[in-house]
Amino acid sequence: MQNDYMIVKEGGHSIALENGVFYNPKMKGLRDISVAFLKAAGAGGTTLLDSTSATGIRGIRYSDSGVAGLTFLDISEKASENTKRNVKRNNLEGISRVFNKSIQEFAHTREKFDIIDLDPFGSPMPYMNDIMKLSKGGTIMMVTATDTAVLCGAHPKACIKSYDSRPLHNELCKEVGIRILMGYAIRIAAKFNFGVDVLMVLSDMHYMRIFYRIRAGAENAVASMKEGGFGTYCNSCGSFGYSKGIAPVFQQACSNCGKRLEAFGPLYLGRLYDKRITGKILENLEDGNARKIIEVINDELDIPFFYNIPKITKLRRVGSASPAGIMSALGNAGHRCSPTQFSHSSIKTAAGIKAVEKALRSAKDFRLRAR
Ligand SMILES: C[S@@+](CC[C@H](N)C(=O)[O-])C[C@H]1O[C@@H](n2cnc3c(N)ncnc32)[C@H](O)[C@@H]1O
Known part of the structure; x- marks a missing residue:
């Protein structure tokens, strides 16, 4: 393999990057936050699925949070071979399994994990059903979306098709987009009789990321669905409103200036952060951009829109x-x-x-x- 790979160091781990296997150094900050998140959420002794492993860097770094079992999946043979070598390089063979399988194929095992990381190219939407088959009450999900142009309303028809939701293409678009993504994840979870506790959401550079815990039971599923609803925006004065519920009634005209409102959704309208967790994340993050993001989140009023x-x-x-x-x-x-x-x-x-x-x-x- 001489000359066919280079070595990077991240979070104290040495990772070989082999030709043709995905690695983005710009996502280091998000990986730092994800490791700190797992430590704050208490991942010790748990089983974790890195469902889109590429080089394996995420799962390998998550071993720092004390997980007891690591399972890596990737549809690409090259990626799985690269992951295997990185697992060995980091002495994690004793707690790791690496499968060259797609999420869809592996979902048939119905094995249940305590933590699932989904970090695909583009939209996570095609995989959301299958990762539910690998979840149980208590599972923590960490899901990335990089189809932010769709979620932010640059291609409204694509958002309607993929996420069953009308986006908003203005200054509120990042929050609206992440709430559309969260609302979609909640509706998928509900089909499996799961409710959802939202723990944290992140929007930075070209990605959005949602962190949530599954709660088993039909009652929880319905309660989470009721945290959804629709938003309204006034293009004339910049005010906004929202109505929670399955079939909410919302205003047609702006109560501030009387002009016609633009409606968007459905989307999740509940709490975005568990401040007990975001507070603890800071204990495990060094100075830098990642820490600044969590500091802002920690002080942010947890209410819809701005x-x-x-x-x-x-x-x-x-x-x-x-x-x-x-x-x-x-x-x-x-x-x-x-x-x-x-x-x-x-x-x-x-x-x-x-x-x-x-x-x-x-x-x-x-x-x-x-x-
Ligand atoms: C964005 S990369 C993952 C990056 C990695 N998590 C990291 O932090 O460096 C997406 C990976 O998903 C894999 N992939 C694509 N479709 C898949 C599927 N259906 N099941 C499992 N893996 C898949 C690709 O081969 C690619 O390695």
């Missing part, structure tokens, strides 16, 4: 204002608010658009022009 300050000022044809200034004005008026991982120029607050407009006036002494 106000994008450049968009809000543009719609009102007033000069720019800083999100920090608006947050300070909202805080002075007694409203809770926070930054959000989904947009650096935005703020989350339950205070509503009128309070944001008022904060904008007091922050910048603007006269808001009539629309």
Whole structure:
């Protein structure tokens, strides 16, 4: 194999990258977060399926969280051979099995895992049914999507076809997209009589990632379905709303400016973070971009959607204002608010658009022009 591979070091592990096997160094930060997440969620003594292993780097790094059994799958023979050699290189043969099988084929075993990682090319949607067959009550799922253009509404028809949901193609699109993905995962889980506890979601660079725990039982499945619903957005004033439930009634006209609202969904509208876990993740992350993302998440108000300050000022044809200034004005008026991982120029607050407009006036002494 001399000259047919190179060695990279990640998280204290040495990984051989062989020709024709996928490896993306830019995803190191996400792998760092995933390892820290598993430590925070208490993965000690568990069984883990790395269902799209490529070089095996994820499963190998997850061994640091104390998992007792590692199973690697990849449809590519080259990838499986590469994974086998990396397992040996890292002295993990005693706790590892490597299969050159597709997820679809392996799903027939109906073996159950405590943790499943799904990190495919593009959309996870084609594999979501099959990974459910390998789950049980308590299973932790970590699922990546890189079809973010679809989930963010650049190709609305593709989103409707793949995720049964109408996306939104504006400043809210990353949060809407990740909630569409989560809603889809919940609907698939429900078919298997599983409910879902959402533990964390991430949106960075070209990927989205959802972390959730399966809860067994039809009651849990229905309860999770009821956390879904539809959202509404006003293209005229930038305000938004949402209605939870299976068949919710929602407003047609904006309660702020009276203009017609744009509807999107169905999508998940519940909690995005288990702050006990996100707080603990920080204990296991060194300084750097990955840590900054979790710090933002940890302080983020866990409510749907946000106000994008450049968009809000543009719609009102007033000069720019800083999100920090608006947050300070909202805080002075007694409203809770926070930054959000989904947009650096935005703020989350339950205070509503009128309070944001008022904060904008007091922050910048603007006269808001009539629309
Ligand atoms: C994005 S790569 C995985 C990257 C890896 N998790 C990492 O962090 O470096 C996707 C992998 O999924 C594999 N794959 C594609 N379809 C599959 C299927 N149906 N079942 C299992 N593996 C599949 C590909 O061969 C490829 O190695």
